[in-house]
Amino acid sequence: MKKDNKKVIYWLLTGCLLIFIMVVVGGITRLTHSGLSISNYKLISGVIPPMNDIEWQQAFDLYKQYPEYQKLNNHFNLQDFKDIYFWEWLHRLIGRLIGLVFFIPFLYFLITKQLSKPTIKKAVILLGLGAFQGFMGWYMVKSGLVDNPDVSHYRLAAHLMTAFITFAYTFWVALDLMFPTKKEVNIDFRNLIRWGLAVLLLQITYGAFVAGLDAGFIHNHWPMMSEGKFMHPTVYTEQHPFYKNLIEGKSGVQFVHRMIAYVVVIFVFAIWFKSRKLQLTTLQSKGINALLIMVGIQFLLGVFTILLQVPVWLGVAHQVGAFFLLSTMVFTLHRFSK
Numbered sequence: 001m002k003k004d005n006k007k008v009i010y011w012l013l014t015g016c017l018l019i020f021i022m023v024v025v026g027g028i029t030r031l032t033h034s035g036l037s038i039s040n041y042k043l044i045s046g047v048i049p050p051m052n053d054i055e056w057q058q059a060f061d062l063y064k065q066y067p068e069y070q071k072l073n074n075h076f077n078l079q080d081f082k083d084i085y086f087w088e089w090l091h092r093l094i095g096r097l098i099g100l101v102f103f104i105p106f107l108y109f110l111i112t113k114q115l116s117k118p119t120i121k122k123a124v125i126l127l128g129l130g131a132f133q134g135f136m137g138w139y140m141v142k143s144g145l146v147d148n149p150d151v152s153h154y155r156l157a158a159h160l161m162t163a164f165i166t167f168a169y170t171f172w173v174a175l176d177l178m179f180p181t182k183k184e185v186n187i188d189f190r191n192l193i194r195w196g197l198a199v200l201l202l203q204i205t206y207g208a209f210v211a212g213l214d215a216g217f218i219h220n221h222w223p224m225m226s227e228g229k230f231m232h233p234t235v236y237t238e239q240h241p242f243y244k245n246l247i248e249g250k251s252g253v254q255f256v257h258r259m260i261a262y263v264v265v266i267f268v269f270a271i272w273f274k275s276r277k278l279q280l281t282t283l284q285s286k287g288i289n290a291l292l293i294m295v296g297i298q299f300l301l302g303v304f305t306i307l308l309q310v311p312v313w314l315g316v317a318h319q320v321g322a323f324f325l326l327s328t329m330v331f332t333l334h335r336f337s338k
Helices: 008-029 054-065 067-072 080-109 117-142 152-178 187-212 240-244 252-275 283-309 313-337
Strands: none
Touching: 008 080, 008 117, 008 152, 008 252, 008 313, 080 117, 117 152, 152 187, 187 252, 187 313, 240 252, 252 283, 283 313
């Protein structure tokens, strides 16, 4: 039987799609403040939500034992609880589904010898990333169940970045199988795209910091942080010592996120400009054009998300934009690497 066939590619791309859906639902879960509605973790029985009034009341009583209800949501009734419960339950359900979609077909392809040795190694890495992603989700939620009714923004960033990296690697492995022919590589240009990818990943990390600290709800002006001020004074006075402003201060984190956005745009324009001097294949050209379009869309989404004080739909759209921008960057890098 032919190894690394189309079925394997479809399997990997299905995994990419499910990770995308999970990131979207995760964004909604965060923006609707639903992430701490389920305070326990039951791998099997947790698939089924409460099915009657007694089970719903038991779940609500459990929620009442934790800081989010006691300090923030003690005005909630049962229907309010059901609303936030749904998004967290759906998020966890999709996570379980992704685990099954990755693991069961992997076993099938392995037993039927449809995977080459390099692909087996890559698939094992993917399974490890998926398992780590599930652990990070539990570890993140745990941080909001002690004293502070909010999850650690560091753990939120780690959870989100694991999802993005898992997607990027899955997509890369699929591209390896779709385009197996190697070609001559322009090292300098490839390295430029690599640096662009690194800066983009840093920007996505800071996007998670902004989300985790609710830092998008302040300084809702652009291009200035406030009227007449490019940098708001609280950027360097909110936290002590100074460096904490850049990783824990709401103003500082938002400012860094704004600045890295400009750097990402500069990198993409540099990639586009330098590519004009190269002889490009059709896919390389399409990748760079898509990169240029997506960075423009994502930048505008970021600006409007700030100006409109992060409505749920726009916050989710901005996160989806980051996902597609990463996808185009990975695709472009692959077309200039293999």
